[in-house]
Amino acid sequence: MTEATIDAVKEVPTAERTHRYWPGEVNVLIGLVVICLVFELLGWIQPIWRSDIAAQSFLLNPTRLSIIVGQVSITGIIAVGVTQVIITGGIDLSSGSVVGAAAMIAMSFAQSSTYARAVYPHLTDLPIVMPAVIAVICGALAGFVNGALVAYTKVPSFIATLGMMVTARGVANWYTRGQPISFPTNGYTVFGSGLHPVLIFLAIAVLFQLVLRYTLYGRHTYAIGSNEQAARVSGINVERHLLLVYTIAGALAGVAALVLTSKNLTAQAGMGLMYELDAIAMAVIGGVSLSGGRGSIFGTVLGALIFGVITSGFTFLGIDAYYQQMIKGAIIVVAVVQDVYRQRLRGRA
Amino acid sequence: MSDAERSIILRTEGLTKHYGGVRALEGADFELRAGEHVAIVGDNGAGKSTFVRQITGVERPTGGKIFFDGSEVEFDSPIAAREQGIETVFQNLALADDLDVPSNLFLGREERYFNLGPFSILNERLMLRRAREALTSTAVKIPNLKNKIRNMSGGQRQCVAISRAATFASKLIIMDEPTAALGVQETAQVENIIRTLKARGIPLILISHNLRQVFDLVDRIWVFRRGQIVGAVDKDKTHGNEIVAMITGVKQGSDEPEAAFV
Numbered sequence: 282m283t284e285a286t287i288d289a290v291k292e293v294p295t296a297e298r299t300h301r302y303w304p305g306e307v308n309v310l311i312g313l314v315v316i317c318l319v320f321e322l323l324g325w326i327q328p329i330w331r332s333d334i335a336a337q338s339f340l341l342n343p344t345r346l347s348i349i350v351g352q353v354s355i356t357g358i359i360a361v362g363v364t365q366v367i368i369t370g371g372i373d374l375s376s377g378s379v380v381g382a383a384a385m386i387a388m389s390f391a392q393s394s395t396y397a398r399a400v401y402p403h404l405t406d407l408p409i410v411m412p413a414v415i416a417v418i419c420g421a422l423a424g425f426v427n428g429a430l431v432a433y434t435k436v437p438s439f440i441a442t443l444g445m446m447v448t449a450r451g452v453a454n455w456y457t458r459g460q461p462i463s464f465p466t467n468g469y470t471v472f473g474s475g476l477h478p479v480l481i482f483l484a485i486a487v488l489f490q491l492v493l494r495y496t497l498y499g500r501h502t503y504a505i506g507s508n509e510q511a512a513r514v515s516g517i518n519v520e521r522h523l524l525l526v527y528t529i530a531g532a533l534a535g536v537a538a539l540v541l542t543s544k545n546l547t548a549q550a551g552m553g554l555m556y557e558l559d560a561i562a563m564a565v566i567g568g569v570s571l572s573g574g575r576g577s578i579f580g581t582v583l584g585a586l587i588f589g590v591i592t593s594g595f596t597f598l599g600i601d602a603y604y605q606q607m608i609k610g611a612i613i614v615v616a617v618v619q620d621v622y623r624q625r626l627r628g629r630a
Numbered sequence: 631m632s633d634a635e636r637s638i639i640l641r642t643e644g645l646t647k648h649y650g651g652v653r654a655l656e657g658a659d660f661e662l663r664a665g666e667h668v669a670i671v672g673d674n675g676a677g678k679s680t681f682v683r684q685i686t687g688v689e690r691p692t693g694g695k696i697f698f699d700g701s702e703v704e705f706d707s708p709i710a711a712r713e714q715g716i717e718t719v720f721q722n723l724a725l726a727d728d729l730d731v732p733s734n735l736f737l738g739r740e741e742r743y744f745n746l747g748p749f750s751i752l753n754e755r756l757m758l759r760r761a762r763e764a765l766t767s768t769a770v771k772i773p774n775l776k777n778k779i780r781n782m783s784g785g786q787r788q789c790v791a792i793s794r795a796a797t798f799a800s801k802l803i804i805m806d807e808p809t810a811a812l813g814v815q816e817t818a819q820v821e822n823i824i825r826t827l828k829a830r831g832i833p834l835i836l837i838s839h840n841l842r843q844v845f846d847l848v849d850r851i852w853v854f855r856r857g858q859i860v861g862a863v864d865k866d867k868t869h870g871n872e873i874v875a876m877i878t879g880v881k882q883g884s885d886e887p888e889a890a891f892v
Contacts, residue, residue, distance in 0.1 A: 495752055504726040504729060504733075507727045508726045525748060574727065
């Protein structure tokens with residue numbers, strides 16, 4: 282008799298539920314493939330309307346592919362951190378400005394002493410480990426302040442990180458009174474040369490994909506994002522965990538600053554402007570839910586690739602940069618609408 | 631008396647909770663014996679949930695004492711109560727919707743391979759196996775344990791929440807309206823879990839509005855009314871009408887004369 286009732290309960294859901302095992306990343310992957318194929322097709326038929334261009338492949342071009350990944354790798358590094366913040370149900374608006382501040386401060390420790398030696402002969406170059414560590418510490422410090430505000434004062438993350446966004450930009454400007462810092466030591470260029478940004482981005486993405494999937498840290502990150510109250514009564518130290526998540530996000534912005542300055546051979550106070558929005562957009566396109574609890578670094582990487590493919594594809598088709606921005610904006614809105622729609626579907630069940 | 635020999639697991643003396651001027655709970659003397667299943671019944675606002683919030687550490691009582699497992703306790707958080715072996719199934723379930731069944735069962739006490747602080751690697755295989763055992767021992771059948779809670783029916787969610795409590799509760803389980811939002815079949819399943827707890831000898835405090843359920847499941851019924859305990863009766867020595875009379879104040883413990891005519 283008990284068997285019958287239990288089975289009856291079991292029967293109902295299974296049939297309609299199978300399609301839900303389909304993880305959100307698959308949709309993003311399909312989106313990426315479709316976008317690539319559209320550009321591929323347009324690449325072959327574009328001589329129809331552009332007489333100056335020969336029919337050519339979009340995808341079968343290693344240089345283009347490496348540029349695609351290369352141009353999203355720095356914002357991608359930020360997006361890995363922002364993704365974790367969003368999964369806890371928060372948002373980090375400060376990462377772009379933190380990149381600026383960390384870039385200035387780190388670069389000041391990476392400057393070549395060649396010219397300064399004319400006046401102070403005893404000067405030597407600092408080992409490149411110094412600016413690298415300082416960039417990460419600067420970012421982590423900013424993230425720590427964000428985390429402390431969000432976790433302990435209960436300020437909404439939007440406001441706390443908005444404050445940090447303005448403050449960090451102020452620090453970046455104040456540090457040299459707006460002057461750029463150039464001429465790093467030769468060794469410093471290692472982080473940004475060639476495919477190194479891509480490798481750093483992928484290494485960080487793989488690392489945090491594994492951390493989120495297989496460690497206590499990841500499990501608690503998702504738990505807090507899906508039901509903070511449940512996490513609390515289950516004995517998770519929610520405050521300490523949020524502090525850690527925001528600190529990691531800040532540290533990753535520091536890494537992005539390191540790679541960016543190393544690549545550009547200069548640091549300017551305006552660096553990283555609006556990067557936070559690109560990073561958030563990558564996460565959202567990659568299926569990370571702004572309401573928390575859902576998404577993955579893998580999705581964010583796919584979102585970053587979609588971002589890169591579209592930018593590169595528009596250039597490939599000779600489309601004006603102004604249209605690029607408009608279309609990117611539309612894609613972000615579509616991604617969020619899609620997320621809201623999926624949630625509503627679930628809510629109805 | 632065999633009853634007197636059995637040890638008392640939980641006892642409160644004059645437990646009182648005031649919210650400002652509101653006397654939500656006044657001088658509650660309650661006791662629960664080892665292995666005993668009791669129900670707390672009463673009208674809305676009778677103080678049932680307030681009582682539970684005091685003994686599970688969600689709130690601090692205004693006055694009175696709580697004795698648990700032989701010694702006086704003061705829980706300053708639900709976690710403190712949980713560490714003493716009290717598990718509570720809250721009305722709002724306290725499950726993380728985006729996690730699967732084993733993750734929810736072990737939330738906050740995950741099995742890990744080795745301790746690296748927050749970056750400890752989870753022993754998912756062990757958690758999955760123990761989750762399966764836990765669900766088997768509470769007779770819960772959930773087709774796919776890796777499915778997220780979000781995708782489950784209300785009954786399945788409630789079963790997961792109760793299984794979690796049953797798995798980790800060593801001394802006491804408290805359930806606040808566990809079947810309030812469930813359908814007939816799902817309610818039957820939850821009631822079956824409660825029976826398995828009885829068989830395992832784990833004491834239970836059940837808060838319920840459903841008198842049929844109360845008479846089916848528990849040994850003893852505590853009736854709350856207007857913030858006070860108006861009586862406790864053994865299930866076998868009473869009947870539904872008497873309980874209803876106590877709940878409404880027609881019988882026993884009614885100090886307001888007008889209540890007698892309700």
